[in-house]
Amino acid sequence: MTSAAAQPQGDAALVEMRDIAKTFDVSPPWLERMLAGLPPVRLHAVDGVSLSIRRGETLALVGESGCGKSTLARMTVGLIAPTRGSVAFDGVTLYGDGASTDAAALRRARTSMQMIFQDPYASLNPRWRVADIVAEPIVAAEPRLPRAEVARRVRALLQQVGLASGDVHKFPHQFSGGQRQRISIARALSTHPAFIVCDEPTSALDVSVQAQVLNLMRDLQHRLGLAYLFISHNLAVVHHIADRVSVMYLGRIVESADTRRLFAAARHPYTQMLLDAVPDLHAPGGMAAAVTTAAATGEVPDAFAQRSGCGFHPRCPFANARCRSEAPALLHHDGGDAVACHGVEEKRVAPRASVAALARLAATPGAAAAGIPL
Amino acid sequence: MSASPALAVRGLSVTLPTRRGVLTAVDDVSFDIAAGEVLGLVGESGAGKSLTGAAIIGLVEPPARVAGEVWLDGRRIDGVDPAAARRVRGREIGAIFQDPLTSLDPLFSIGDQLVETLRTHFPLAHAEARTQALALLGDVGIADAARRFRQFPHQFSGGMRQRVVIALALAGEPSLIIADEPTTALDVSIQAQIVALLRKLARERGTAILLITHDMGVIASIADRVAVMYAGRVVESGAVADVIHRPRHPYTAGLMASIPSIADARTRLRQIDGAMPRLDAIPGGCAFHPRCGEALPRCAGERPTLVASAAGEAACWRVHPG
Numbered sequence: 001m002t003s004a005a006a007q008p009q010g011d012a013a014l015v016e017m018r019d020i021a022k023t024f025d026v027s028p029p030w031l032e033r034m035l036a037g038l039p040p041v042r043l044h045a046v047d048g049v050s051l052s053i054r055r056g057e058t059l060a061l062v063g064e065s066g067c068g069k070s071t072l073a074r075m076t077v078g079l080i081a082p083t084r085g086s087v088a089f090d091g092v093t094l095y096g097d098g099a100s101t102d103a104a105a106l107r108r109a110r111t112s113m114q115m116i117f118q119d120p121y122a123s124l125n126p127r128w129r130v131a132d133i134v135a136e137p138i139v140a141a142e143p144r145l146p147r148a149e150v151a152r153r154v155r156a157l158l159q160q161v162g163l164a165s166g167d168v169h170k171f172p173h174q175f176s177g178g179q180r181q182r183i184s185i186a187r188a189l190s191t192h193p194a195f196i197v198c199d200e201p202t203s204a205l206d207v208s209v210q211a212q213v214l215n216l217m218r219d220l221q222h223r224l225g226l227a228y229l230f231i232s233h234n235l236a237v238v239h240h241i242a243d244r245v246s247v248m249y250l251g252r253i254v255e256s257a258d259t260r261r262l263f264a265a266a267r268h269p270y271t272q273m274l275l276d277a278v279p280d281l282h283a284p285g286g287m288a289a290a291v292t293t294a295a296a297t298g299e300v301p302d303a304f305a306q307r308s309g310c311g312f313h314p315r316c317p318f319a320n321a322r323c324r325s326e327a328p329a330l331l332h333h334d335g336g337d338a339v340a341c342h343g344v345e346e347k348r349v350a351p352r353a354s355v356a357a358l359a360r361l362a363a364t365p366g367a368a369a370a371g372i373p374l
Numbered sequence: 375m376s377a378s379p380a381l382a383v384r385g386l387s388v389t390l391p392t393r394r395g396v397l398t399a400v401d402d403v404s405f406d407i408a409a410g411e412v413l414g415l416v417g418e419s420g421a422g423k424s425l426t427g428a429a430i431i432g433l434v435e436p437p438a439r440v441a442g443e444v445w446l447d448g449r450r451i452d453g454v455d456p457a458a459a460r461r462v463r464g465r466e467i468g469a470i471f472q473d474p475l476t477s478l479d480p481l482f483s484i485g486d487q488l489v490e491t492l493r494t495h496f497p498l499a500h501a502e503a504r505t506q507a508l509a510l511l512g513d514v515g516i517a518d519a520a521r522r523f524r525q526f527p528h529q530f531s532g533g534m535r536q537r538v539v540i541a542l543a544l545a546g547e548p549s550l551i552i553a554d555e556p557t558t559a560l561d562v563s564i565q566a567q568i569v570a571l572l573r574k575l576a577r578e579r580g581t582a583i584l585l586i587t588h589d590m591g592v593i594a595s596i597a598d599r600v601a602v603m604y605a606g607r608v609v610e611s612g613a614v615a616d617v618i619h620r621p622r623h624p625y626t627a628g629l630m631a632s633i634p635s636i637a638d639a640r641t642r643l644r645q646i647d648g649a650m651p652r653l654d655a656i657p658g659g660c661a662f663h664p665r666c667g668e669a670l671p672r673c674a675g676e677r678p679t680l681v682a683s684a685a686g687e688a689a690c691w692r693v694h695p696g
Contacts, residue, residue: 064561064562064563065561176649177419177649178649179649206418206419206588206649206650207418207588207590207629207632207633208418208628208629208632208645208646209418209649210632211632211633211634211643211644211645211646212645212646212647214634214643215642215643215645218642233561233562234562234634235562235636236591236633236634236635236636237634239634239635239636240634240643241634263636273563274562274563275636276566277562277563277565277566278562278591278636279565279566279569279589279590279591279592279594279595
């Protein structure tokens with residue numbers, strides 16, 4: 001085990017976030033504050049997160065509402081400036097401490113990062129035709145490109161995401177939700193990015209359409225070598241698409257692990273609780289078993305609440321005096337996994353699979369022999 | 375079916391007259407729910423599942439037109455005069471919607487709202503109603519009910535608000551609860567709590583629950599039976615384990631296979647190409663045939679009817695060639 005500061009591990013990272021934090025000032029207006037003698041109120045949305053994403057890899061960021069995952073995603077692509085820490089892309093520090101001043105390098109790096117948003121109804125301009133929506137980033141990146149060439153690239157992009165090239169003259173309202181998300185993906189691909197931040201890209205879609213979009217994203221990743229930062233609250237989707245998973249709670253990473261390891265042997269009590277709460281219809285007995293055995297307790301925490309110790313301790317069945325007073329550091333284990341939990345460090349909390357995964361392993365002879373801790 | 379189901383729906387249709395003709399949003403839907411039973415009504419956006427629920431409570435407003443019969447505890451409740459309908463709606467059918475904030479009045483404490491609801495339904499003195507309201511809050515798992523009683527909806531978290539809405543729905547001791555996407559706005563850990571609560575209430579109080587959702591995981595964990603809707607019609611229904619693990623209609627099979635699961639290591643999801651048809655463009659014959667990988671020539675011309683068998687009902691020419 002090494003301390004969180006003493007990284008990085010693995011081969012060179014494409015995207016590197018170092019100790020990134022965002023604090024929002026949500027105080028009442030100054031005059032009101034002075035008259036009532038109130039202190040300023042600060043919301044620590046993201047509180048010191050370090051992540052690295054390799055080329056061609058999908059890192060999923062999982063957490064419940066208010067845990068800071070969308071703020072982190074927006075800081076990654078520079079839509080929000082971090083309060084502390086830095087984001088580097090391909091060796092160029094883009095935002096935060098020690099940001100590069102090389103304009104050309106910054107420009108290259110920025111066009112290589114794109115984002116897909118959750119709501120395909122809100123993220124496309126309803127007054128623009130598809131051709132203009134997809135062409136905008138191309139023209140912004142290469143203003144001197146001839147119009148015919150731009151049009152040719154737009155048609156090629158639409159075909160790449162499974163839309164007809166004749167769709168260029170249509171408006172967003174003429175498409176279904178799944179088709180709109182394809183347009184968003186075409187727009188994101190238009191600058192030949194190496195990295196795409198996907199903020200809940202399928203949460204607004206029906207399941208049969210979600211499957212279409214997830215399959216498309218996977219195909220594009222294989223074909224174009226894309227890296228994804230995939231933000232989601234849906235653990236089943238994450239299990240399907242991610243190579244590695246980081247679990248966030250109250251602005252901090254509480255566990256990072258290889259996807260298979262995480263689902264087979266979750267270390268952090270919060271991860272274990274999340275996994276047990278997932279309704280899974282392919283597990284024998286559906287979620288019925290999960291709900292009755294492990295009923296998730298407590299509520300999603302208030303991000304304003306004063307925190308002492310580990311943020312999860314009020315909901316944690318394993319919490320003790322140390323958990324209530326001392327915040328656990330993210331400790332790295334072998335294989336690049338990391339977990340922030342006193343209980344795990346003191347071996348009070350054993351790794352555990354989700355009920356659904358257990359059911360599958362029980363049905364697979366030799367799983368225990370393969371060394372998967374249950 | 376049983377002697378007198380809590381809810382019996384027969385040939386329910388909802389039509390919407392428009393300038394370009396009459397659109398059929400709910401098309402000849404029939405089902406029963408026994409007391410204490412949870413029926414899951416699933417489908418994707420635009421399948422007509424929410425409108426089915428609204429039509430049962432009588433919340434469908436003109437110009438939309440409702441046809442068919444709705445029987446609650448052996449009495450017909452559709453087509454009665456508005457005052458009687460109002461009594462049925464509040465007292466005998468409880469409703470839970472997706473967003474608890476829209477079901478609660480922000481200007482009244484939740485205690486006042488519960489007391490008012492109880493006194494509307496029963497001839498109770500204020501103090502009696504208060505005692506019952508506190509008991510209801512306890513039943514739905516709200517700790518420290520006496521203090522929470524005086525608080526306003528904005529002081530509750532999303533999961534706690536949904537518990538209050540469930541308490542309100544239970545206030546009239548209804549024989550049926552219609553829950554329309556009750557967990558969709560909640561986080562997964564909170565969703566599991568609400569699902570467990572609904573299941574417990576159905577078991578302990580013998581309340582019939584019509585659970586409308588797009589989330590098959592929720593259905594799998596709480597429903598006894600499930601009816602799958604597509605383009606306004608029920609295409610398959612049966613016991614929950616049968617429909618999930620041995621679906622017979624190609625749409626249900628595709629839907630189940632397209633859901634990512636933790637208990638399964640596939641790298642590629644099965645997808646159903648295309649999307650649910652719009653109401654003004656529902657294909658003739660079987661509405662699913664343009665997206666169906668197993669369509670027969672007759673599927674485009676003849677509409678399959680819902681045929682019952684030992685394993686449940688299915689509307690598909692491949693399943694029931696007769």
